[in-house]
Amino acid sequence: MRTSTESNKLKEILSKGPEPHLMTGSQYKESLRDGRRIIDAEGNEVEDVTTHPAFKNSVEHLAKLYDYQFDPETRDKTTYIDPKDGKRYSLGWEVPKTKEDLKRRRELLRLSTYHTLGVFGRPNDYGSMKSIGFLLINDKMREENPEMADNIVKFIEFSRKHNIMSTDLVPDVQSDRSVPANQRPGRLRIVEETPDGVVLYGAKPVGSVAAQAHFVTISTGLSPDLGPNEALWIAVPVNSKGLTMVLREPVTNPDSTFEDHPIDSFGEEMDNMLIFDHVFVPREYLFSIKNVKLLSIYGETGVLAHWHILSRLMYRAEIFSGVAQTIVDILGTNSFQGVREDVSEVVSYAATLKAFILAAEEEAVVKNGVFIPSEELITAGRLHSIVHYPKIMHILRDLCGQGLVSRFTAKAWEHPDVGPKFDEFLSGTGVSAREKNRFFNFVWDLTSSSHASRVALFENVNSTNAPVVKFNLYRLYDRSAPVNFVRKHLDLPSIK
Ligand SMILES: Cc1cc2nc3c(=O)[nH]c(=O)nc-3n(C[C@H](O)[C@H](O)[C@H](O)COP(=O)(O)OP(=O)(O)OC[C@H]3O[C@@H](n4cnc5c(N)ncnc54)[C@H](O)[C@@H]3O)c2cc1C
Structure with a gap:
């Protein structure tokens, strides 16, 4: 796989920490300073996600979930040692193969839910579920394009090695439903394909936690009427050039205290609209494209x-x-x-x-x-x-x-x-x-x-x-x- 900029940046951050494949909370925060483009509800550019009022409390809160990977009390609930290389990895990226695996994952989920009171629907351990879910149709993807079908396996391994946080984007932006789906202006679509990848134009709505994560995974399995250029099963780094995340109005006060707001003072996952203005997505992040047979497998x-x-x-x-x-x-x-x-x-x-x-x-x-x-x-x-x-x-x-x-x-x-x-x-x-x-x-x-x-x-x-x-x-x-x-x-x- 071609080494991408994201992987270089994450590798550099991981190399400075105590574990090769696990980030601490402060490494997670450092990883968010990656040039991502965000417009806040005041119409201003967000310079630093970790200090901006719309994010600072929630980023701290999510960072603690990363720190749990190093806390002796929670280390074995959040991580595991891979017997193949003896290294420690996030449990969130382990592909569940048995009932026991799923139960252990549920303990991880219990931890993140009690930590966030469940008001973060997309905590650190959520995004992998969608990527691992793509494996369930890997055989159908393979029939069309074996090389791309392999990319999903590589992406899961990449995510496991870099302890990344991702979130998923499924529906299309809301626009006039009387217009056929493949003619609606905001639908996310391929406008150019090169040997190295594809260029995307359009938008995706409500990317919960996307601005606090590293990647979004996109699938169009809810939109059976789209055409080949809109049939996408891909991952996109949130700091991709041309990608802009526009935040909804915040619903928590960044300056509230635990005494007055025992839940809201920990912040919120920020939903945002992702606008793709000619975003190049390298081939390594394409799992299946243009396969209209997969358009209704949500x-x-x-x-x-x-x-x-x-x-x-x-x-x-x-x-x-x-x-x-x-x-x-x-x-x-x-x-x-x-x-x-x-x-x-x-x-x-x-x-x-x-x-x-x-x-x-x-x-x-x-x-x-x-x-x-x-x-x-x-x-x-x-x-x-x-x-x-x-x-x-x-x-x-x-x-x-x-x-x-x-x-x-x-x-x-x-x-x-x-x-x-x-x-x-x-x-x-x-x-x-x-x-x-x-x-x-x-x-x-x-x-x-x-x-x-x-x-x-x-x-x-x-x-x-x-x-x-x-x-x-x-x-x-x-x-x-x-x-x-x-x-x-x-x-x-x-x-x-
Ligand atoms: C706070 C929030 C966070 C979200 N986060 C994410 C996220 O992180 N990732 C993500 O992918 N999505 C996210 N979503 C989007 C969510 O997946 C969509 O809102 C949902 O799928 C509904 O689609 P829609 O909004 O396009 O509604 P529409 O399809 O426009 O539906 C509007 C209304 O029409 C009716 N309707 C629609 N379809 C039917 C039908 N088939 N039969 C009968 N009635 C129907 C329903 O009453 C519905 O409420 C989020 C949404 C919210 C509100």
Whole structure:
């Protein structure tokens, strides 16, 4: 494989650290100063991602996940030693081959979810799921172009060796749907092909965390009507020349404190629109191009990513059940029957998602050497998780009563006239007024802040919304056995 500029820069950064294939948090931060072009919500160029107000808190937070790779307490959860060379690598880039591999990955995911409270839907360990997912159609890619099909294997190895963070881009930008897909102006497409690579023009929407990562992986498996120039399964370094990331408005305040905003003070993953203005992508990052036969295989390549998304929500739901119980314990409402029923609904949500994940892992299959959970069960589980999420948020808010607005900033609390009165009037069961205040600040960030709204939008559509998930479930869930049972039982003609 040709040695690219990215690989040189990452190699140089890795050479200065304690491990050849693992970055520390500060190496990760250094790796983001790579000339990437970002326009912020004020219309200004972002000079340094690690210090810019829209990013600084989240970059620190993601950097800690890199540091976990060196912390003796979390080292074995986040990394593994490859017996082939005796070197330590990020577990995030290990291709799961067995049920045990997947379970270990889920422990890594538990760590990243509890660290970010799951409000980062694309943590460090997510992006590999999409790249490894491409292996599931590697045989179909190979039929068209064996050299490019090999590139995906090489890209996964490259990512493993350089401890990179990537994220995925699937849908097209929103524009007039009455225009045929392959004529919509913003669709990302090849406008030139050379022996060395391709030149891209167009855009991709909502690249969550792309500006805090190193690569985006692109697949057009959600757009069956596109033409050959739009059929892309590729990776693109985010610092590519001609690529501009335009940030949406931030939803967290960069100067907020842990006391006032126990979740939002850690920042957010910034969604952005990626504009490709004649971006050259070297051949080494092309896995399949112009193969229109692959244009409707989104579900197949997405199973591992969808398993990650559902598992993250399962861990979030565990946290929700802890929050529900703490609300009613602190408010002393835990003896009311209606309140207990509400808590039970949150518990049921958490238990149901867990059941889907465990069942999907139990009914997994091995394809192209990759251990993949049951697509049927992951799809059914995702539908449940999406449809019930708003209800769970509503229950959490409802259980709080006035708690979500009768909470005050540290500055208000420090006022000599009101602070002592708050201390006197507002305590909860087993907690001081100030502790109760901090707890409800946390519940606000989790359920009601601008950031919570953005996360709710994310949970609803980040990897296709309920109508599309239902469509997929109808198409793939095998119900032939029960259908034939019913037909046989009633002496109706059976179906093949
Ligand atoms: C906060 C956030 C973060 C995201 N992050 C990422 C990311 O990191 N990577 C990524 O690839 N994508 C990301 N997405 C994009 C997401 O994948 C898309 O929003 C999603 O696939 C829906 O596509 P769309 O936005 O084009 O909606 P549209 O397809 O325009 O849908 C609009 C509405 O039309 C209806 N609709 C659409 N299709 C159907 C159908 N077949 N049947 C019935 N009704 C339908 C639905 O009600 C839908 O809400 C993110 C989105 C959000 C909001």
